[in-house]
Amino acid sequence: MNRYLSNKKAIGLFLLPALLIYSVVIIYPVLQTVYRSFFNWDGLSTATWNGLSNYRDLLEDPLLITSLRNGLLFALVLAVFQIGLGTVLALACADPRIKGRKLLKTSYFIPVVLSVTVVCQLWIAMYDPTNGLINRLFNLLHIPYQQNWLTSPTVSIIAIAFVNAWQFMGYQFSLLYAGVKSIPEQYMEAATIDGCSKWMAHRKVTIPLMKENYKFCLIVAITSGIGAFVQMLIMTSGGPGTSNYTLTYMIYRYAFMESNYGYACAVSVVLVALSLLATMIINKTFDRNEA
């Protein structure tokens, strides 16, 4: 049996195709990115080594501050909207007395399966200052607030982040709902018998027990916030001006519009480092509470 299962030829045959394509398309490019970030390189001609100077330039690049700030704002909107509201909806929806749960769950998830292009275009129409749904709705409700949602340098980043939050709300909701459902009902019963109200019991019992779910949801929200790109690209091309730039948008611009590949690679390295750092901090924080 042992010889049977350690057939070297078979192992090689099973392993190699996946290993090859994965190494060439994922691992090698990652290493390339790090390596190229130390070069002055336009993507075509020979690269010249310039050590840390890409990183030094980056520190003085005003776009970096804009991008970091936008990334954090984006992440914050995702975290608050998806996790905060998602929790409320998941807890309410888990109540067996609620009618139409299947319909509710299904409808929350529908935006997830849509193409991001459709969602962005739909919201461009909704945000339209004169004909869009949002401003008209405010008008209808006699709320005097009107906004140029996508062209205002202060509001647009929030408006764009909201589109992402809206689309993937159903996804985070499903994760949280699965978390609520996985908690044995006896726990809740015991808490209510001890005199807790339903919401109190949720706060003391359900939510703490969903730590792993929250950890994951938070990692998803924060890393997708830091790396956001598509929504800015489609909805405002990073504008007005450069006010909606994110790190990924910087990479895209420097690499593909200005052919400054070395510099763009340095931005990529910053992006990965930040994502990994955020993941690590979230992991550490959640694990410390355990002790």
Added chain:
Amino acid sequence: MNKLRAVLVQTPLWIYFVISVYPLVWMISYSLKNNDEIFVTNPFGFPTHFRIENYIAAWSQFNIPRYFINSFIVSSISTLLIIVLALMFSFAIARMRWKFRESVRLYMTIGMFMPLQVIMIPLAILVRDFHLTNTYGALIVPYVAIGLPFSCLIFYGFMKGIPGELEESACMDGANIYRMFLQIIVPVVTPAIATVAIFQFLSNWNEFMLAYILISDEAMKTLPLGLLFFQGQYSTDWGGMGAVMTIASLPMVIVYLFFSEQVENAMTVGSAVKG
């Protein structure tokens, strides 16, 4: 009192139901209106009569069928390749006996934690150097590589749980290792294959960023990419734009409505392993 509480608990659920679904209803309803009805006479309500002409114009004047075909080819070939390669890889890691299998498994896992944006630049250059630009290969090859770490992890988990007796009896019966893989292991992990297939097909179908960077030829564009260019063309014709977006969305929504449970499970399983 209890009734009041039940209503209170339900209210946020139905409010968010409207927030979640109404934008789509609005999109479909304006795809059936003309500009006058959208802007002036009837902005919120259902169309007074159905203007199918928006759909006819959208379908006949633009490349929608082409985009559909491209998306379908790219997504299905990538998904198929991912499943085949990941099954083979996971089998070697989970069932066969050799020295470095744990390290190879960890090596594959790294890919799950890499933000896609890091490989964007070298990938564009790689695709150019391999002369894959503006071919299906430009998307299929990256999609396969990106899909592997996750799929391998799912299959690995499933295969670990298979009892060894199954293999032993196959071995006794004289099946060679390849037959055992195909006739014993693969059928046993069918549920995992379904999960991976749904998850990967959906991600590939909707992938935007790499397609945007790697494809510029109109004839090779996938659906998410093709839709982007209606924005300029249709900026004054909201009805036409709505029709295009509705045509592009309905197939996925319908598939989802039929398989909602499986789709949601696939997506949640996909995430659970990442944490």
